Amino acid sequence: MAVLEKIRSKTVFLIAIIGLALFAFIISDFIGKGRFSNHTPNEIGSVNGEEVPIDAFRQQVENATRQANGQVSSIEAAKYVWEQNVQQILLNQQIEKLGLSVEKDQILAILAKTPLAQNPQFVNEYGVFDANKFTNYLATLKNTNPQAYAQWKMQEEAIIEDAKQRMYFSLIRAGLGVTNTEAEMEYHQEKDLADISYVALQYSSIDDKSVKVTDSEIQDYIKKHEKQFKQEAYRNIQYIVVSEKPSQTDIETEKESLLKLLQPEVVFNSKTNKNDTIAGFAKTKNIKDFVDRHSDVPYDSTFVNKDNLRSSYADTLFNLPVGKVFGPYQEDGSLKLSRMIAKQPGGAVKASHILIAYAGSQAATPNTTRTKEEAKAKAEELLAQAKVAGADFAQLARENSEEPGAVYSAGDLGFFSKGAMVKPFEEFAFNNAVGTIGLVETDFGFHVVKVTDKAEAVNIATISRKVDPSEATINSLFSKVTNFEMKAAQNPKEFANVAKKSELSVLRADNLHKNDDQIIGLGSNRSIVQWLFQKDTKIGDIKKFTSGGNYIVAQLVKQGEEGISSVQDAAPMVKPILIREKKAVILKEKAKGNSLEAIASANKTEVKSAANLIMKNPTIIGEGREPKVVGAAFGLKQGQLSKPIDGENAVYVIQLTSATVAPALDNYKTYAETVEKLRTDRAAQGILKSLESTATIKENLSAFY
Template structure:
């Protein structure tokens, strides 16, 4: 007991000693590895021009974005969206600071007024329907006290409003400095007004086979050294993989089909309570269809009436033609075996109509600022009814100009609907009158002019659906197959493809994966595979099995490319065609030296061709294609002058100017100046940001956290 007491008395001391020892171990490990910066990066998701981006702040924004995107969005999608936004905001904020641009708190109300979602909310409007500053300020003050979480959301929205205002001001300042001189306006005019006619001879690059030319590694390296920025690359990985799909075997499919077929007929079951056999009705004869479906189907009973086009396309004709009480199937549809029973038919049960709504003060969903009386609304709807009944009047046009609901933009078209989809007065009119009828209906929303445009029959089918899925035995067999391949490929990693071929598996590739990528060709979203490919411990040739939603993936890392200048072998596919084209140009130029156009044509068995009405704006040189350099050269020559060899996009050319039509000067080029300025202004925001982004030093640590 004395020993235990001593341990208790010294427990705090021991904990401190152990804690300090562990801390010292971590610090020494970091220093020993030269990785002291890891302490910093553990809380930093990135840097932009030396300014750090907090991972905690980033996570909150990513989670909020995930919620806004909805359940179908992936974490990586949200992360990438937030990352691009954070980088953009940080770069621009740094620019704002340089020029002293700020938005003061007292300007926020004015900014809020420009936000329709807030300014048009009835809770912030006065009796006249106008935004009330005092109501808004009072609401925010109450929010701060009553709902701190909601207030925090508002402060985030407030920051976004301020940020957007800064960006708009910044880009407006840039746009204000953009203009076009009269000389530039004249140049724009001449690009489309000046015209030239030429005769030309072309020696196409295709006349020399690529195989006759050789490009060395040193030539590619020399080309790259002059254009280093063009060949900077991110860290990338290539993988190859096989996919073992967890799908039903032929035996599984037959079993599901047999089981659902048995449900069609009555069956006999022994009843232990009565010590006798009971006859269980089948789907064809059962009276309580809903209970029978819910007992035997993987998809719950659905009483909805449907049109023929809503039925499975391959079976639609047969299903729609069934008599009430008749059964069809089994049939395969969308991964299920199904049997269906016709339970009801409803002629003209689906209708399509268009309407024009005229609301009045106090009507449901009417604009709070609307002052029109019910009597005035009735007078207007009666007037419009007379108008739309005229043969020459287009109902859709009148609806677009007068209707006061969301369907106005579609010419009042509401699409197809059934009786229960609409309020009773509206539905009663549509389903109580024939196609082509036009009349007035009053509902809680106001007065409607309704035009019935189409009707369709609908049917009600009870359907039992049983999913076609792999049985437990099949799943076990597939797992064994995947494991067998993984073990064989790991042991003999150099023969991954041959092993797959021997096991009748297809090998697929996914090249140039980036560290933050998520999607893999043929597999969809598979973030874990990308993370494995980029892990420090994953070596070239390594193999790993992954469980995915519908099977197994056995992947192999086939290539690691680190950040920096691309290797010659990686750049070759891009550079080699350029250098081959340059060599061809030199060879073709030599064929033209000291020769006339006709001599060149005769020696190379080509024709001297003509092209007329060429402009700098549209430099299309007949069937030779787009050749801006050739056409530009033509405008630099005098009439009847002949050029030397011109290296074009599709070949080497020699041209002679046969006619040069210089358009007359204009008294004013203001129209051209205005168009050019508009073009500059429209491009300014994107162009400026892209330039800032390219010049920025950005450190991206997303892959460490996601």
């Protein structure tokens, strides 16, 4: 029954990175829930005709959202899960085409490497996983508990899927080998050098306005590069936002309420049948009860130094005399009233430390093997080094402390008050003079501690109240938004003018896609995106939304459908390319000549030089990245003049002045490994992209999320 409980509760499917960082199923323990529930006719989409059932998909989205602790929206989780499903299906389809299979002995070999292999029920007298015992257990389980056996079969399918995918990626890796010639080429691209003289005729020397580009030329460019201009359906909007913020009247009303707390309050005492006078905030002796009763934030009795007084009014607050009150003042969306309760000279200490942990201490990591005695000995050694005149305590901490982040903080803990540190550490810091260095033992390990400064600390009581908009303010804001919406709807073309007259700013959000959730300036607003892609939403339509305490009135101003970009949409990208091409034609004519000097003279420029050019990083200092130019340099003979080259930033004519070929190596193994890793990385990124680009994929996320 113990194993049966594991079947029911312990093991879960995990989505993991398989092989070359691609998604696949793996198991983390033994038996558990499967990824897919029963197939239903409803589908979220399909991949090459294979449907993705909606019920199972929804469960996966819920799991993904839960694992993200609610930090992602449903549509973001759905997009993530959809992509995993697409990748999974495409991989499985390829595996099926190749006819890859996994046999029983392979499954058992995989299980032998899981925690299951440590289960006493399935090990022999030598403590080794016994496949026969496990097989017999499954045979018994099939007869005694068909439901648990069915769950195991689902896990078995996952193991088989995982193994097939590993085989698939192994086949791919086998085809990514690097020849010695390729490795040698990589070496020379990195080590060979070229020096050149050159003339550069900058594209910027010709005014863009003087170069004409027609719509037909843009259209021709799009046709030649259609893959680059495939687009999703998109929508552009303009909108106004009105936030439910408190008015100045609301703020003044709350200020008056806070000021009343400074005055004594007369209340009826039912026990004595008389009126009692209760001291106000300025005079009350029962600070904690008073603050807790009147503040959104409870009383904090901690003493803090000025550095830790987190307020834009820190100087004013820290310098308040004891008993004096400051405020009301506005900060972080709240109104505050603060009173100096007490001051404590030396109440804050600044210290640095070097922490040495040992096995069993609270600061130990799984890799910590040092004994307590060894830790103490090392700490005493560091203590001796720290006490040497002129010793750099910060550097000792960077090199030796086992506190996370010590390499950056150099062991500096900053200022802290009593109660912030464990008792032994606190006592040493507060009971010793500045400059004292000593050894302290705590549950975290051994600390070499240096007291670096002491400062006055203060305790300030603060009544803090968040200022919310009043009902009158909310009604006024709602009326303002509603009036704007009505006027804009009457004349949609005047949206911006109506907003201006209403003293509202118009904002834009472009290129919104049907599965988007985030809108620039608005954050998560899925409802707006869904409205934009409804069939009956047309250009010019206006609608009001509420989101996160904001009223939003949005208008659809432009839309584009899935397909190839229009001339209008592609122009911002294509026009600069065509302008540069036309400039290159003009400048190439100007770059004709028998020598660099003649070309430079004709164009009123100068001959420049560039040294130590390499193929691997084709950059010319002063010009920028120029792969065509650097590549051409390595194809010239010494002294040879190139033809005009249309580079990234200019048209160049170059002359090779010298070339240095790196000496041959005995072997090029290091370079072969570099090329192979590069190919592997590219394959990991490119395999699924390639499969997706040729697949027939239909997705319908926006209908469900």
